[in-house]
Amino acid sequence: MKTETLAKLACAYSGLVWGLFWIPVRSLGEAGIDGLWATFFFYAVPFVLGLPLLLLRWRMAVDGGWRLQLLGFVAALSLVLYSVSILYTDVVRATLLFYLTPLWSTLLARFFLGEPITALRWLAMAIAILGMLVIFRADTGIPLPEQPGDWIALISGFLWSVASILLRLDRKNHALDLLVQNFVWSALVAAGLLLVLGPGLAGSPPLATYLAQLPWLVPTVIIVVMTGVYASMWGTPKLNPGLVGLLFMTEISVGATTAAIWSGDPFGWREVVGIILISSAGMLESLWDIWRDRRSQAA
Template sequence: MGWLKPEIVLLLGASFWGLGWIPLDHLAGQGLAGMPVVLYTYGLLCLVALPILVVQRRAWWPQRRALAVICLCGGWATAGLVGALSEGDVVRAMLLFYLAPVWALLGGWLLLGERLSFVRVGALLLAMSGIALTLGVSAETFRPLTASDWLALSAGLAFAFNNLATRAADQVPIASKAVVAFLGAALLGGLFCLQQQVALPPMSAGLWLQILLFGGFWLIAMSAAQYGFSHVETSRAAVLVVIELVVAVLTAAWLGERELGLREWCGGALVLFAALLAERPSRASSTKLCEAKP
């Protein structure tokens, strides 16, 4: 992926995430939804993840703690969001999960020493405003948090920590960072199934094939995203990944799953504008590039 800018790769990965609802909706129509999807999909992906981690163990061992954070936080972000969406209000769950850019911005500043520029903070505020407009905020949105709301909030926090750990684990191969979260998601998906006493649906050969295709789709999306997280400052990456929401809303409208009104168009425009602001290199980076030129 070296011939593409990391920001572009990250946007492509986030766009793939935004398309993820389509195969999930299809699988739900086949009787496979919620935590069993997480368990089956990521359990299958572990067959790819484990050999990669074993082969690259010498490369990632010095930063094994950061890789463990990616495993647990990436897994919790996936399983927690799926659980929140299946148990609670979808709009509230998405709004609370998409507070992740705020946590990433603060974490990048406090833990990684990233500079908080006016443009970067402004881009984040625009993105959050766009999210609120796109999803729709009402007085009902601000009622006291329920258990599923806390689950969504914690998933967003875990996603932010996953991104911070990915950025910090600069010596870990991209492949290891891309697949290790699959282990955490499979483990936590299984624990959720046990805790909620969810009966696993029977699986036909055709359904396993569909899960395999979905897993391949998710592997590509995660690889692109982890490449971007590894090369883009956390505070910028946090804004860029919000493009996922715009892609999800636009494709849902295109396929007739929802209608787009003025509010959704305005929200999407704000998110896109915020992504354009965040995609621009910071002044410090531009200065370094200029100084490096002969």
């Protein structure tokens, strides 16, 4: 299988993982760890789990220099802010505003990397955004930024586009080192936001409440979260940032489906049509490449 194909599958898988993100976060809330404390705890666990890797690969971290730290910080800031945005606005608004990333990424890639914007890419973005609008019932009104969480979601989506560009430019750092630095910075950013926006350390749930969640949270983080982040760190540098944004939109399809199964959220013709459109947009360029290759071989 081609490296490019594997990279596409990796990014799609990473989007799938973040479509499941709400499940452990909601479970933490039901256990008494909510708000910014849930965000901090969710990122603190992979930080601790990643410490052995950091110690084993400390030379690589030093060799990576400020570029590795910048990559880790920007990617972490994007993901943590997206998690926080849901606390300050509706999930629908946060998701819609975050997933303007294909547009930002395509424009940034054109400006900074000189990568062309093909008609096929514009078509794929239009189909994906249409599918997103169908799922989120945008016929009742487009959710322009109004609340603080709206702006946080918009900024987090733009920051992920910047991270995609930085990853595309990076030719030195291993995906494993990017993974470790991402979780180091995620924990630091989440802790900083907790101190600035949260109730302070005095508002923390009891230690026993945290410990009681570890038996299910640790395997979830290792098997799902860490593999998803690794997939994004490995696959993103190998693809056009605009295409990465489209592939990451699998999160919307997975989120809508899992929310319907486990939370009883609505799931009808809108969700089915939206998922088909988003999935088609993500596969459009790959299907075009397969058709073009077969046509050239036949000729």
